[in-house]
Amino acid sequence: MRCAQCRTALSARLDGEPSGLPEVRLDKHVARCHGCREWLARAEQLRGLVRAGTADGPSPEWSARLLAGLGGDRSGDRAPNGPRAVEG
Secondary structure (H helix, E strand, C coil): CCHHHHHHHHHHHHCCCCCCCCHHHHHHHHHHCHHHHHHHHHHHHHHHHHHCCCCCCCCHHHHHHHHHHCCCCCHHHECCCCCECCCC
């Protein structure tokens, strides 16, 4: 299984959607792959932080703390005039 395929399935699973892959296969890949384990841990952390935000949306200060906690603002990873590029 490729990491990009695994991370897409993990993202779906985190969102409560079908992963499209057998759960056992997905879990085995995560157990063997340090990169995907790290990706999953960061995604779970981000999900928890987003859920902790206010109903009106996060404040600029909260967003700055979130980015700092996730490794800082990596503006070099942004696509021109668009969102951050997603690693695959």
